[in-house]
Amino acid sequence: MYPFWEVPFFTSGMVIALIATFHILPCxxxxxxxxxxxxxxxxxxxxxRPELLEFVKKYTLLILIFCFVIGSLSGVGIWYAATVASxxxxxxxxxxxxxxxxxxxxxxxxxxxxIYVYYYTxxxxxxxxxxxxxxxxxxxxxxxxxxxxxxxxxxxxxxxxVESGGFFDGFFNQTYWPQLLTRTAFMFCIAGVxxxxxxxxxxxxxVRKELVRTAGxxxxxxMVAGVVFAYWYLHKLPAHAKELWIDQxxxxxxxxxxxxxxxxxxxxxxxxxxxxxxxxxxxxxTGIVILFVLFMGIGAGEGFRExxxxxxxxxxxxxxxxxxxxxxxxxxxxxxxxIFEKDGFLxxxxxxxxxIDPKNSRDLLKAGELIxxxxxGNCHALDRFGKIRxxxxxxxxxxxxxxxxxEGFLEALGDYPFMPPFAGxxxxxxxxxxxxxxxxxx
Amino acid sequence: MDLATYLNVMRDPSGLPFxxxxxxxxxxxxxxxxxxxxxxxxxxxxxxxxxLWKKNEYGLRLAKALGRVLTVGMSIAIVLGVAPLLFVxxxxxxxxxxxTTLSAFWALLFLVVITLAFYAGYGFYLGNRNADVxxxxxxxALVAAGLLLCTALFIHMLSMEQLMPQHxxxxxxxxxxxxxxxxxxxxxxxxxxxxxxxxxxxxxxxxFLMLYAAYFDKRxxxxxxxxxxxGHKGAWMAFWASAIAIGAGFWWLxxxxxxxxxxxxxxxxxxxxxxxxTTAYIGASLYKPKEKAINCALFMFLTIFVMSCAREALRMxxxxxxxxxIYNYPVNADWPSTILFFATFVMGLFVLYFPAVAAFxxxxxKAGEVATLDPSLGKKAVGAMIGWFVIVAGLxxxxxxxxxxxx
Numbered sequence: 001m002y003p004f005w006e007v008p009f010f011t012s013g014m015v016i017a018l019i020a021t022f023h024i025l026p027c028x029x030x031x032x033x034x035x036x037x038x039x040x041x042x043x044x045x046x047x048x049r050p051e052l053l054e055f056v057k058k059y060t061l062l063i064l065i066f067c068f069v070i071g072s073l074s075g076v077g078i079w080y081a082a083t084v085a086s087x088x089x090x091x092x093x094x095x096x097x098x099x100x101x102x103x104x105x106x107x108x109x110x111x112x113x114x115i116y117v118y119y120y121t122x123x124x125x126x127x128x129x130x131x132x133x134x135x136x137x138x139x140x141x142x143x144x145x146x147x148x149x150x151x152x153x154x155x156x157x158x159x160x161x162v163e164s165g166g167f168f169d170g171f172f173n174q175t176y177w178p179q180l181l182t183r184t185a186f187m188f189c190i191a192g193v194x195x196x197x198x199x200x201x202x203x204x205x206x207v208r209k210e211l212v213r214t215a216g217x218x219x220x221x222x223m224v225a226g227v228v229f230a231y232w233y234l235h236k237l238p239a240h241a242k243e244l245w246i247d248q249x250x251x252x253x254x255x256x257x258x259x260x261x262x263x264x265x266x267x268x269x270x271x272x273x274x275x276x277x278x279x280x281x282x283x284x285x286t287g288i289v290i291l292f293v294l295f296m297g298i299g300a301g302e303g304f305r306e307x308x309x310x311x312x313x314x315x316x317x318x319x320x321x322x323x324x325x326x327x328x329x330x331x332x333x334x335x336x337x338x339i340f341e342k343d344g345f346l347x348x349x350x351x352x353x354x355x356i357d358p359k360n361s362r363d364l365l366k367a368g369e370l371i372x373x374x375x376x377g378n379c380h381a382l383d384r385f386g387k388i389r390x391x392x393x394x395x396x397x398x399x400x401x402x403x404x405x406x407e408g409f410l411e412a413l414g415d416y417p418f419m420p421p422f423a424g425x426x427x428x429x430x431x432x433x434x435x436x437x438x439x440x441x442x
Numbered sequence: 443m444d445l446a447t448y449l450n451v452m453r454d455p456s457g458l459p460f461x462x463x464x465x466x467x468x469x470x471x472x473x474x475x476x477x478x479x480x481x482x483x484x485x486x487x488x489x490x491x492x493x494l495w496k497k498n499e500y501g502l503r504l505a506k507a508l509g510r511v512l513t514v515g516m517s518i519a520i521v522l523g524v525a526p527l528l529f530v531x532x533x534x535x536x537x538x539x540x541x542t543t544l545s546a547f548w549a550l551l552f553l554v555v556i557t558l559a560f561y562a563g564y565g566f567y568l569g570n571r572n573a574d575v576x577x578x579x580x581x582x583a584l585v586a587a588g589l590l591l592c593t594a595l596f597i598h599m600l601s602m603e604q605l606m607p608q609h610x611x612x613x614x615x616x617x618x619x620x621x622x623x624x625x626x627x628x629x630x631x632x633x634x635x636x637x638x639x640x641x642x643x644x645x646x647x648x649x650f651l652m653l654y655a656a657y658f659d660k661r662x663x664x665x666x667x668x669x670x671x672x673g674h675k676g677a678w679m680a681f682w683a684s685a686i687a688i689g690a691g692f693w694w695l696x697x698x699x700x701x702x703x704x705x706x707x708x709x710x711x712x713x714x715x716x717x718x719x720t721t722a723y724i725g726a727s728l729y730k731p732k733e734k735a736i737n738c739a740l741f742m743f744l745t746i747f748v749m750s751c752a753r754e755a756l757r758m759x760x761x762x763x764x765x766x767x768i769y770n771y772p773v774n775a776d777w778p779s780t781i782l783f784f785a786t787f788v789m790g791l792f793v794l795y796f797p798a799v800a801a802f803x804x805x806x807x808k809a810g811e812v813a814t815l816d817p818s819l820g821k822k823a824v825g826a827m828i829g830w831f832v833i834v835a836g837l838x839x840x841x842x843x844x845x846x847x848x849x
């Protein structure tokens with residue numbers, strides 16, 4: 001196993017979650033905005049209304065400054081965060097989908113070339129060619145979504161990949177299409193929010209009102225389509241995921257869904273009231289409030305997607321603690337739990353003290369600390385004042401009276417539908433129990 | 443478990459989806475493109491500050507142009523950087539993941555710092571768009587320059603730590619057996635190597651200025667004296683920076699373990715020879731910067747590419763010492779996805795011709811004039827994208843139906 005990085009209070013997994021949620025706003029804006037911009041630019045040429053081009057210029061600059069700074073860097077940020085928080089997880093994705101990411105990279109290059117040329121050549125090349133540049137960007141950006149959705153969907157439902165090991169079998173799995181269509185619909189909604197904000201700052205009143213309304217209409221249509229596809233998406237979740245959510249094995253999933261629904265209702269109301277009915281009300285202030293609501297809604301939605309995947313980080317293949325869950329014969333991969341049960345987990349660790357004497361109680365605690373960090377620390381805060389599934393508090397709820405009580409709990413860990421089994425031999429279990437008992441009594 | 447066992451066990455159990463040498467070639471090629479853009483960004487930032495300090499019209503005009511280069515270049519550098527970051531994780535995964543996890547704090551701080559540098563760059567560019575000689579400000583560019591140097595330091599450290607696997611364990615496992623989980627390790631500063639990466643920034647920027655002068659030479663609304671000023675400055679800067687970079691290269695060479703005999707490595711020898719030839723060629727072009735700009739750029743690209751190959755050879759030396767070779771990485775070749783990438787790559791080159799021509803022609807017309815492009819260019823580019831979508835979506839539907847997962 002790679003070295004473990006501990007984030008006090010919040011867990012390293014939460015670092016990825018925060019960056020990923022933050023990434024969605026600029027990246028969905030980047031994918032959705034140009035369909036709207038091209039629509040407006042086309043209208044400007046067709047109806048001979050050059051005043052609409054002020055919006056085109058302003059909106060594109062926003063995308064450049066926001067999406068191509070925050071969006072691209074937070075995208076890289078997810079990789080970095082995943083690298084330090086779950087190196088074997090991201091490695092598993094990369095070694096199966098490197099050509100997918102490399103293909104997406106080609107479209108990133110097209111995106112960046114076309115958006116800069118689009119921005120800097122407005123009024124400097126003929127309108128038809130300029131419009132084509134906008135189309136080029138719109139397609140490149142959406143295709144990048146088509147690709148990354150396949151990798152995200154693979155994490156949630158790995159499909160026939162577990163049998164064949166084939167790239168496309170994992171990519172086009174049962175949640176791919178509904179997830180792609182849901183994201184596509186909501187990208188128009190996010191683009192609509194930003195478009196309304198930018199349009200509300202235009203100098204000409206008539207244009208301002210018209211574009212705010214148009215942005216609102218795009219937003220509403222995106223929201224309506226989004227909810228239909230989201231329903232299909234939820235319907236396509238595997239039985240195991242539904243058990244966690246509908247059967248309340250993990251009650252927080254239902255709460256997350258409620259937050260997402262409330263955020264949805266608020267954004268929808270904003271589109272209808274502040275954009276369609278009273279466009280005067282749409283402005284940077286209400287817009288920023290709505291962006292915050294969107295952020296919360298997206299965070300809840302993505303948290304739900306991550307939650308229903310438990311106990312895996314890659315469905316069926318790798319547990320959240322980065323241990324390989326099953327054989328994948330097509331790739332000559334062996335499940336690791338039986339190996340660790342046979343050899344002991346510590347035998348497979350490189351970053352450990354040279355000598356650990358299990359008869360020495362201090363050494364036993366150190367061994368337990370190592371095992372618990374590697375097997376529990378990805379999802380559970382290990383410090384006393386931890387905020388994310390704090391292990392000490394969770395164990396206190398079980399009121400263990402001795403390390404043996406915890407040992408029994410570890411024995412049954414795999415029976416919980418959302419928990420990976422304990423991966424180690426009896427001595428590992430004893431060491432982990434001693435350590436866990438020690439942190440419940442701090 | 444010893445180090446060699448650890449490195450080989452930690453290779454991803456899925457193996458590689460294609461042959462390692464292909465990933466290695468793509469790694470070096472994309473790294474070359476990335477580092478050229480990084481050099482251009484760093485060089486442009488420092489030069490913009492210098493030009494503004496001089497408080498003259500030409501300096502101001504050049505600084506404004508460099509402000510645009512700084513922001514656009516940083517975007518391109520980041521996107522180009524995604525590819526080598528991807529490929530290094532594929533073939534050098536045990537090194538990349540271990541070093542980055544050991545220095546997790548710094549790896550994430552890098553992201554914060556580069557974001558701030560980006561915005562400082564925009565602050566400089568947008569803040570000075572309408573400035574005159576007296577009102578132009580260097581503050582944001584100074585901030586950007588400082589932050590860019592910090593990012594260079596962080597990435598240098600992360601690269602160096604990958605080359606020091608024999609020290610990893612002692613960094614986080616204390617003598618008393620305590621294991622650190624802080625992710626705060628910061629090791630491996632090697633000034634010669636860092637300077638050999640940074641000093642070429644001025645050489646690359648110098649060649650860029652030569653190209654700039656050559657490109658705008660035919661524009662009637664560009665003052666010929668200004669272009670002469672830019673071309674001349676570029677050529678001299680490229681010459682001196684290349685010469686100093688050679689010196690830094692030899693300093694770095696002196697820091698490389700003797701047992702590698704790297705001074706005899708063919709890639710290093712070719713790279714060093716090309717460095718000398720390029721410097722000499724730029725030296726011979728000092729008074730003809732516009733005429734020789736393209737040749738100088740080609741020489742510069744070739745030198746950086748071969749030096750990137752030499753850097754890769756050095757990495758392999760370090761890693762073979764630890765018992766690791768990418769050439770025996772297990773391969774589970776996946777032809778369909780490999781074809782997907784290479785076909786898309788070729789299509790991408792075809793598509794990029796359109797924005798390249800548009801940018802080139804837009805820059806060739808006077809301010810206020812409009813360039814008219816061949817209408818088929820845009821149609822073909824967009825058509826290629828739609829074609830890609832139709833093929834992949836069709837493939838997806840067939841696969842989904844075959845696997846019974848669509849409905």
